[in-house]
Amino acid sequence: MKLKPKITIADHFALMEDPRIDRTKRHNLIDILTIALCIVICGADSWVAIELYGCTKYEWLKTFLELPNGIPSHDTFARVFAQLNPQQFQSCFLNWIKSIQIRTDSEVVAIDGKTLCGSHDKSSGQSAIQMVSVWATTNRLVLGQVKVDEKSNEITAIPELLKVLELSGCIVTIDAIGCQKDIVKLITQQNADYVITLKKNQGNLYDEVENLFKSGISTGFQGFGHSTYKTEETGHGRHEIRHYVMLSDIQSRLDPNSVWSNFNSIGMVESVRQVNGKTTVETRYFISSLKDNAKKFANSVRSHWGIENSLHWVLDVALKEDDCRRGKDNAPQNFAVMRHIAVNLLGKEQRVKRGIKNKQFLAAMDNKYLERVLALA
Incomplete structure (x- = not known):
């Protein structure tokens, strides 16, 4: 019997509509989303940090991303997340959750x-x-x-x-x-x-x-x-x-007319x-x-x-959500979804018996461990 291929989080988010016009698409949307997810898992909290992470990990990222024009700039990350349709982003997240x-x-x-x-x-x-x-x-x-x-x-x-x-x-x-x-x-x-x-x-x-x-x-x-x-x-x-x-x-x-269900x-x-x-x-x-x-x-x-x-508590202490100034328009809402994805993936990884903060530190240092976390998606 032929097994059905696993549908990953990348497959779900590949269905997102790209808000950019054609002439500005120097970078693949799925590459931008994947790099952003990696950096959130690793614990960074700024657009500049996302760009710096991408540049530092370029050779590793290139093993599974296309990156046709290198690593996007921090302005590109900020602009894309501000423009992404939050309802579509939420829908992709929900479909992924239902699959796992x-x-x-x-x-x-x-x-x-x-x-x-x-x-x-x-x-x-x-x-x-x-x-x-x-x-x-x-x-x-x-x-x-x-x-x-x-x-x-x-x-x-x-x-x-x-x-x-x-x-x-x-x-x-x-x-x-x-x-x-x-x-x-x-x-x-x-x-x-x-x-x-x-x-x-x-x-x-x-x-x-x-x-x-x-x-x-x-x-x-x-x-x-x-x-x-x-x-x-x-x-x-x-x-x-x-x-x-x-x-x-x-x-x-209390409710003789049954106005409250069950x-x-x-x-x-x-x-x-x-x-x-x-x-x-x-x-x-x-x-x-x-x-x-x-x-x-x-x-x-x-x-x-x-x-x-x-x-x-995890969002505030480990992912520094309350300290995070994540841009304008749809960016704060869309990045909140990214943090929730990171919480789910780090929580699912059970081989390392440490708290979320230490798992983030390990993911930032060890590409193999980050690959294991991403594989859970």
């Missing part, structure tokens, strides 16, 4: 926004852009991202992502800004579950949920389907106990934290499509913060 993604049953998929502080351009009046990202917490992959419109917020951006992702069997977690009926509906239409933070932006529902938990606690949860789970952690001068409670069979009380349960997390002898108590509420399973609910809530610790 391994589905994990009940995987928690976290959706959250992040401001790219370095994308602010005072001279042109361009404010810092905000990107909404989707993070698969088990497989540790960025599944997609979309720019938030300047005159809008995450409420309009999240549905754009949900419409193009494949989420069947997953548990989608979002903070309170995603607590919207239309967003919940889009999630359940994909045969996915949800755990969404509930805050006072949903005034009546928040008050009703809070009162229902208070009533349940006072009566020992008589008349409620419920489950509980507890975790306890100690370290770095901190002691924290979290009590998780889920109430099911609540639709007739609204099967509500959750409460009470965190009791002791730090340096001081005790604080925090209570948070959630709505969910999950059945009564406090342990699964707890895992979903805790896993959601993986997008902060495993993605946003």
